[in-house]
Amino acid sequence: MAGLPRRIIKETQRLQADPVPGISAVPDESNARHFHVEVAGPVKSPYEGGTFHLELFLPEEYPMSAPKVRFMTRIYHPNIDKLGRICLDILKDKWSPALQIRTVLLSIQALLSAPNPDDPLDTTVAEAWKRDELGAIAQARQFTKEYAMGNKPPQ
Amino acid sequence: MAGSGQTECVIPRNFKLLRELELGEKGVGDGTLSWGLANDSDITLSDWIGTIIGPPRTAFEGRIYTLKMHCGEKYPDQPPTVQFQTRINLSCVQKDTGVVDPKKVNCLRQWSRNASLADVLAGIRDLMVSKENYKVSQPAEGTTYF
Amino acid sequence: MKRQLSDPASDGSDVSEDMEDDDEYAHYYYDNTDDLDIDKPKKSDDPEYFEYTILQVEDAERLLNEEIEALCSALKVPPSLAKMLLHIHDWQRELIIEKYQQDAEGLLVESNINSEKKALVNDKDTLTGSNPACPVCADNYPRDKFLGLTCGHSFCPNCWDMHFRVQIQQGVTMGIECMGQKCKVLVPESFLYSVLTDSKLRDKFSKLCFKDLIQGHPKLRFCPGPNCSVIIFAKEPRAKKVECSLCKSTYCFKCGIEYHAPTDCDVIKKWLTKCADDSETANYISAHTKDCPKCHVCIEKNGGCNHMQCSKCKFDFCWMCLGDWKSHGSEYYECSRYKENPNIANESVHVQAREALKKYLFYFERWENHAKSLQLEEQTLQKITSRIQAKVMENEGTWIDWQYLLNAAALLKKCRYTLQYTYPYAYYMDKGGRKQLFEYQQAQLEAEVENLSWKVERAEITDRGDLENQMDIAEKRRQTLLKDFLEV
Numbered sequence: 001m002a003g004l005p006r007r008i009i010k011e012t013q014r015l016q017a018d019p020v021p022g023i024s025a026v027p028d029e030s031n032a033r034h035f036h037v038e039v040a041g042p043v044k045s046p047y048e049g050g051t052f053h054l055e056l057f058l059p060e061e062y063p064m065s066a067p068k069v070r071f072m073t074r075i076y077h078p079n080i081d082k083l084g085r086i087c088l089d090i091l092k093d094k095w096s097p098a099l100q101i102r103t104v105l106l107s108i109q110a111l112l113s114a115p116n117p118d119d120p121l122d123t124t125v126a127e128a129w130k131r132d133e134l135g136a137i138a139q140a141r142q143f144t145k146e147y148a149m150g151n152k153p154p155q
Numbered sequence: 156m157a158g159s160g161q162t163e164c165v166i167p168r169n170f171k172l173l174r175e176l177e178l179g180e181k182g183v184g185d186g187t188l189s190w191g192l193a194n195d196s197d198i199t200l201s202d203w204i205g206t207i208i209g210p211p212r213t214a215f216e217g218r219i220y221t222l223k224m225h226c227g228e229k230y231p232d233q234p235p236t237v238q239f240q241t242r243i244n245l246s247c248v249q250k251d252t253g254v255v256d257p258k259k260v261n262c263l264r265q266w267s268r269n270a271s272l273a274d275v276l277a278g279i280r281d282l283m284v285s286k287e288n289y290k291v292s293q294p295a296e297g298t299t300y301f
Numbered sequence: 302m303k304r305q306l307s308d309p310a311s312d313g314s315d316v317s318e319d320m321e322d323d324d325e326y327a328h329y330y331y332d333n334t335d336d337l338d339i340d341k342p343k344k345s346d347d348p349e350y351f352e353y354t355i356l357q358v359e360d361a362e363r364l365l366n367e368e369i370e371a372l373c374s375a376l377k378v379p380p381s382l383a384k385m386l387l388h389i390h391d392w393q394r395e396l397i398i399e400k401y402q403q404d405a406e407g408l409l410v411e412s413n414i415n416s417e418k419k420a421l422v423n424d425k426d427t428l429t430g431s432n433p434a435c436p437v438c439a440d441n442y443p444r445d446k447f448l449g450l451t452c453g454h455s456f457c458p459n460c461w462d463m464h465f466r467v468q469i470q471q472g473v474t475m476g477i478e479c480m481g482q483k484c485k486v487l488v489p490e491s492f493l494y495s496v497l498t499d500s501k502l503r504d505k506f507s508k509l510c511f512k513d514l515i516q517g518h519p520k521l522r523f524c525p526g527p528n529c530s531v532i533i534f535a536k537e538p539r540a541k542k543v544e545c546s547l548c549k550s551t552y553c554f555k556c557g558i559e560y561h562a563p564t565d566c567d568v569i570k571k572w573l574t575k576c577a578d579d580s581e582t583a584n585y586i587s588a589h590t591k592d593c594p595k596c597h598v599c600i601e602k603n604g605g606c607n608h609m610q611c612s613k614c615k616f617d618f619c620w621m622c623l624g625d626w627k628s629h630g631s632e633y634y635e636c637s638r639y640k641e642n643p644n645i646a647n648e649s650v651h652v653q654a655r656e657a658l659k660k661y662l663f664y665f666e667r668w669e670n671h672a673k674s675l676q677l678e679e680q681t682l683q684k685i686t687s688r689i690q691a692k693v694m695e696n697e698g699t700w701i702d703w704q705y706l707l708n709a710a711a712l713l714k715k716c717r718y719t720l721q722y723t724y725p726y727a728y729y730m731d732k733g734g735r736k737q738l739f740e741y742q743q744a745q746l747e748a749e750v751e752n753l754s755w756k757v758e759r760a761e762i763t764d765r766g767d768l769e770n771q772m773d774i775a776e777k778r779r780q781t782l783l784k785d786f787l788e789v
Contacts (some may be wrong), residue, residue, distance in 0.1 A: 003163070007439040034167045060164040063437055064460075064467040074198060082196035085173065097464060098454075098482035099439045137257050 004032050008058060011101050023105045025056065033058040035152065037069075037105065042113040046140035047075070050148025054084075054108070056101065066095035067104055073151060076136070076143040078117040078126035086111070087121035165268075168230055169293075172200040173238035174272050176268065189274045202225050203235070205276045213289040217245075218296055222255075224272055236265035237275060240301065242294040246287055247279065255279065349562060351541035353554065354534045361521060368392060376401050381491040387415055388475050388517050401649045413478075413485045416452035417471045428455065433531040435460055437480060448496065450488065454481030461496045467500055474509045475517070512590055513619075523559045526550035526730040538789070539564050557698040562719060564726040572725035578664060592622040606754035607674065621670060637747045638740045641732070664728040671721035673716060674754070681758060682710040688761075704761050709772055713757050716775045719783065726786070742782040749775040 008024075012032070015025050022040040031073060035052040041047030051074040061064050070082030079087040090107055115116060120126030129136040166174075179190040187210070193202040203224040209215030221240040222223075227233060239245075239253035247259035257263035262270055262278035282288055325773035347672050352606075355362065372383040375488045389412045409415040428434075432441045434458035442457045447652045449455040456464075468477045477488040478534050488512070497503055519538050526548030533543050533554060540555040542562070549695040551561055564572070593600050595616040600609065607620040615657065622636040630668050642648070645656055689703040723743045730736045753775045756763045 005438060007437065010439045028167070031165050031167060033164060055167065055169060057164075057167055057170045061463070061467050064463045068173075070173065072169075072198065083173070083176075083200065084198055084199065085191075096478075096482045096484070097460065097480040098484075101756075103482075123291065 003061075007063060014124065015101060017117060020102055020106060020109075021108060025101060025105060033062075035101070038153070039105065039109055039112070041144060041148065042109060045103045046115045046137045047077075047148065049103045050144035050150065052112075052148055053151070053153050056104070063097040063099075066099075067101060069104060069108065074143060074147040076140040077084050078115050078120045078129045079111055079113070080123060081122045085121065087119060099145075161295055168226075168228075170191055171231055171271075173225060175273070176200070178271075178273065183273070186268070188273060188280065190224070190272050190276060200219075205237075205272060208278050209277055209284055210280060213281045213283055214293050215289075218293075220297075222276070224275065227269075231268045231270070234263045234270070235237050235260060235272060237263070237279070239298050242298040242300060244288075244293055245279075245282060246285075246289045247282055309778050312488065317382060331535065346778065348544060351543070351554070353476055353534055353541075353543055355524075355546055356532045356534050357522075358532065361515060361534070362511065362781060364534065365511075365518070368394065372397065372780050373382050377758065379491065381489045382414065384514070385487060385489060386412060386480055386512055389413075391732055392518050392520070393480045393687070404526065413452075414489070415485050416484070416486050418449075437464075444584045446594070448492075450492065452479055452481060452484050452486040453478050454484055454486075456480055458496055465497045465506075466499070466502060469506050469509065472509060474506060476512045492755070522554060522557060524548060524550065525552055532706075548581055558588075558765060560718075561725075564722050565788055569722070570728050573727065575661070576668075579661065579665070591620065591623065592620050605753055606758055608751045608755045616688055617701050621667060637667060637744050639727075659726070664724045668721055668724040671717055671724075675721065678710065678713060678717065678757075682707070685693070685710055685757075705765060705769060706757075709753070709757050709760065709768055712776060713750070713753050716753065716779050717745065720746055720750050723782065746778040747777070749778045 001040075003034060004084045012113045019025075019140065022042070023037065025035045025036050035058075037056050039054060041052065042048035050073075052075060054069055055072055057068045059068060069086055071080055071086065073084075074082075081087075086108065089108060090096075091106065091140040114128055117126040117129035125136070128139070157256045175190070178191060187208040188205070190203055190205040192200065193204045197257055204225065205224055207220045207222070209218040209220065210300065219241070222244060223238045224235045225237075234257060236257075237255035239248055239255065240300045243255070244250070247256050249256065250255070255263070257266075260275070260278045260282065262274050320356065337728060350757070353682075368387060369380050369383045372394055373380050374379070375394075378386075386401075386408075387394065390397050397408070404417065410417050428444060428447065431444055433444060434441050436454075437456050437460040437608050440457065440459075446457060447455040448458055448461055464480050475487075477493065478484060479486045479488065489580075493506065494503065497506070498694065515523060515532060520535055522533045522535075523535055523542075524545045524547070526545050527550075529545060529548035530551070531545065531547050532544070534754060535541075535543075535554050538554060540553050540562075540730070542551060542560040543554045544551045553561055553566065556570070558569070558573075561569040591600055593611040593614060593616060596611060596614040596617070608617065608626050610617050618624065619626055619636055624636065625778075639660055641660065642656055645653060648656070667677070685706050689700065689706060690693050692698060692703060695702055720743070723739075727736070727739060727743060730739060749771070753771045758769050760768065
């Protein structure tokens with residue numbers, strides 16, 4: 001595998017050998033920097049029972065630059081927009097080369113457990129979340145049922 | 156290892172399209188070209204709308220042309236398909252449907268995975284100022300194909 | 302202007318030791334006593350008086366270096382460290398020295414230059430074997446190749462190099478942090494230079510650093526003029542007017558946008574944002590024509606003066622409120638004062654919203670009107686200039702004889718400019734005695750500016766003494782208002 005940095009190889013191996021509970025990340029057959037990710041909705045969150053498909057890409061500068069991640073399953077969440085883009089500090093200015101794919105995915109899982117409507121990406125969802133939290137949670141549950149249950153991974 | 160794909164860093168379809176979307180939102184160049192998703196919740200990032208402002212000193216001057224661009228599953232390994240919504244007389248456009256003939260636009264004919272929707276729009280605009288097109292009489296302003 | 306070298310004839314004591322902050326910059330300014338330039342306040346009792354110097358890039362570099370060296374010798378620390386301390390602590394040298402002498406380690410930790418003792422790690426110990434793997438790239442290197450900062454996080458030189466590359470490309474310079482997770486320890490310039498090999502990037506780093514340092518320095522500001530490279534130095538940074546002698550742009554030293562006395566930086570920003578947001582609502586009032594309130598003939602405003610005279614019925618009226626001009630000369634002048642509905646608190650939300658819009662439009666209309674008048678008066682100035690030229694050509698006096706006309710036009714511009722910027726100030730003022738006083742002085746200034754404008758537009762038929770008298774009154778009103786309300 002000439003050309004693929006050793007760090008990426010090691011991280012990939014470890015993700016397979018010692019996977020994070022509730023998360024799977026498999027590299028694409030034709031692109032070792034492109035991962036197909038599945039995150040199980042955390043228990044006691046409105047996403048419980050859902051399986052969320054994400055994709056993750058390690059840019060050329062990785063690990064000096066953060067991985068790029070996005071949801072491919074629709075989700076109702078104040079920090080995730082309609083196109084699946086995620087607002088998470090460690091994917092932006094709080095990135096550190098010491099962080100790994102594993103830590104990023106764990107943080108995304110944590111974000112599902114603890115939405116942060118004060119730092120929103122989707123302002124409509126965030127406003128709904130602040131105005132009527134119970135209603136927003138019900139809506140998130142509805143989305144989970146509709147889009148994240150029994151769904152096949154996208155092509 | 157078979158295949159040389161491992162040695163270079165290949166940006167996958169969706170991340171490339173998200174970057175194109177960001178560039179389009181920021182607005183680049185002189186503002187005569189613009190592009191964005193046809194539907195802002197299209198999680199597949201497939202259908203796009205582009206606009207070209209007719210270049211000065213041509214038959215297209217002062218008009219705004221709207222185009223539909225479709226990025227398939229295989230984008231950017233394969234080029235997008237393009238269709239004018241605004242009626243136009245242009246050598247690369249089928250007269251009755253508005254569909255752009257990829258063989259007649261350089262950037263589509265010699266498509267490279269590094270090319271972008273912006274390059275497609277720029278390529279079509281270049282044809283508007285070309286000798287064979289810049290004086291051609293145009294359909295009534297505001298008429299559309301669909 | 303040449304910098305003044307230190308005087309060899311001085312008493313010979315070592316001045317650098319106990320040099321006062323005030324004297325330190327003395328050689329950077331020069332006296333600007335150009336009497337003809339009425340735009341530049343000189344007297345120290347002038348509320349707009351502001352001392353500043355235009356520096357070339359090299360001068361600014363020298364100034365920064367002198368400050369850095371002074372701290373180096375006071376604390377006996379290397380320049381790279383002194384530079385970081387100054388940048389982090391807004392160049393407050395005295396404060397840094399005091400804190401450093403009290404608790405050097407504490408200051409370095411607080412500044413993210415050193416790591417907290419309890420957070421110290423030693424990666425060299427956790428790196429296993431004689432050929433450990435770098436925690437970032439996972440490649441193996443001999444143990445002694447690993448590099449790190451005071452926090453103890455160790456990485457291979459290639460990763461540091463790559464890290465610096467990416468950070469510099471993203472425009473980060475003084476704020477580059479260690480690669481360790483959640484580690485806030487800053488990378489000193491000396492460490493960066495010892496690792497980064499690419500000479501182009503080293504160059505880029507040094508240029509970006511300079512920019513960062515200037516932008517963080519409270520007494521320095523890049524001239525915001527288009528393509529202007531100079532740097533403005535002010536001994537006492539204030540929200541005062543700067544005019545760049547190179548590109549001629551004028552702006553506020555503190556915030557860098559257009560000068561805005563008596564309004565302060567935060568308020569003018571709020572006001573300009575509001576105006577940009579509400580531009581659609583306000584559009585309807587930007588018409589150039591109004592009907593004469595007496596004979597209803599359509600009148601176009603083609604000069605800056607708000608004292609209008611109907612060309613048909615000769616009725617004198619005010620362009621802003623369409624009231625009789627006669628009532629505007631007295632102190633009962635009320636055209637500039639917004640009268641709030643006294644019962645507003647008891648009204649419905651809908652009525653309150655309408656009232657809020659009405660209030661905003663009232664101030665916006667006056668703000669906008671003065672801006673337009675300034676443009677129209679610019680044309681008047683050009684007309685005056687060409688008329689003077691014609692007169693001089695016909696031997697009707699010399700340029701110097703007619704200079705007073707130009708001075709009058711320039712003064713009018715200055716007064717109206719201040720008047721324009723009194724409206725955002727008034728808009729955000731709380732009700733009460735101070736607002737009443739402000740509105741009274743604003744009205745006074747408003748009246749005298751219009752009188753001056755009326756006379757400037759009719760300069761040739763106005764007696765010179767009369768005009769100069771009016772100039773004096775208008776400027777006095779302006780000064781009075783600024784003295785009372787410009788935050789100094």
